[in-house]
Amino acid sequence: MAYSEKVLEHYEHPLNVGTLDKSKLNVGTGLVGAPECGDVMRLQIEVDPETQTIIDAKFKTFGCGSAIASSSLATEWLKGKSLDEAATLDNMDIVEELALPPVKIHCSVLAEDAVKSAINDYRIKNGMEPIQLKESVVH
């Protein structure tokens, strides 16, 4: 199966690979997927508590090229976004941007879930109600 140029670019030069200090109050961590499914994504956001804006995002992903590209793209999008904006991220935006084939749509779903779990981790840590996660269609 051939990958799109954009997937290849993110795979070759992934953006925002790394680890934030998850013990910090202003860092939210999302860990989604499972090793036995062949995909695990860990996505982290660092939030400016004053403005509720994401100032940094990092990821590490165990998975195929599309999963790596999806998380690279998602972290890049998150930077500079308010938490509310970030919560509106839709997996289909990732599918479109990376031209993912149908068999790889689950990678984008995983990225969306990772973003939302990171936001919720931050919210819970800071005494806020978690946002409702929509049921993912592709599982």
Next chain:
Amino acid sequence: MLKLPIYLDNSATTPMDPRVLEQMVPYFHEKFGNAASRSHSFGWVTEEAVDYAREQVAKLINADAKEIIFTSGSTEANNLALKGVFEMYASKGNHIISVTTEHKCILDACKHIEKLGGSYTLLEVDDQGMIDLKELEAAITDKTILISVMYANNEIGVIHPIKEIAAIAKKHNVLFHTDATQAAGKIPIDVQEDGIHLLSMSAHKMYGPKGVGCLYVRRKNPRVKVTAQMDGGGHERGMRSGTLNVPGIVAFGAACEINAKEMYDDAARLSKLRDKLENALLKLEESYVNGKRDSRMPHITNISFKYVEGEGLMMAFNKDIAVSSGSACTSASLEPSYVLKALGLGDDLAHSSIRFSLGRFTTEEEIDFTIKKLTDAVNRMRDISPLWEMFKEGIDISTVEFKPH
């Protein structure tokens, strides 16, 4: 000069040996006759060529030429063996014994036979990919007509104890078929010595062309017959109808003759290269060989690199090196290799496996390049793997609560 990309997927198919290609070319245009045409020289010429090739193929496995039934390849030969025996020996019984790690075509033929009213038992393998001979013997019932166990496994390269299996089959008066697709032409096979009744092989796995193979069907002690699975002109002693693929058969014969002579040197050279590759890659932390190392084909190694995903890993080098992966993502099913799972590998390790299969045209330079490239790729993928980070922090991954998709 190193030429890229490097081909290390010879278990999927091999390039044709130029010497084989040379032999087959005249049979497309110059000597194109139908080998079944008895009335003119066009047919006589090709019939003679087919007879000669039949001898060459038979010799590779120490069979008689009359025992070779040409087919389109191993899938057809395996189907013919299982379904053909099931039909032919219906009065004797209807039970077949095989193994969970067989090729899909064997497993699916078993399921097909079940639909036709037969039954089958699949033997489990141990963590090395080997069957237990006591279990095999215990699985035989008075309804058992056939045992089918592959000579060597296509994913991990383990060689089954064919002689011992054949002895058990003989003791219980059951037929024994072996799918020798991966083994034939690579290691010595002797159907007399081994006591094999039926054997499948394919030309394109041994430097011949695609679309041709054969089923060996024993004629003496005992005389074995299979019911044809296609109706037609009654070619191949009535067991496989259809105009013979003369260029393919000629090439298959030529490939067998070359292999009979060169397999020993090839095997010695390739096992050295394979071991070099394997030992170098095992220097990477948390990498494991799948399959029994001391009972393996000389040219195959299957390695799991823990905490990296196979397809993601392959992407790092598949512009330069062609291999295959047990990872789910390489197949439409999203299921990792059933062969590796049968060995008891967790899904995570099955997802992290790569099969390297070397061939006659593999060079040491290519292996050196592969070692370097793979080592870099595994390290790079581990740098971006959250599981590797957890492992390095001393977290037991099995205790982490994941949210499976």
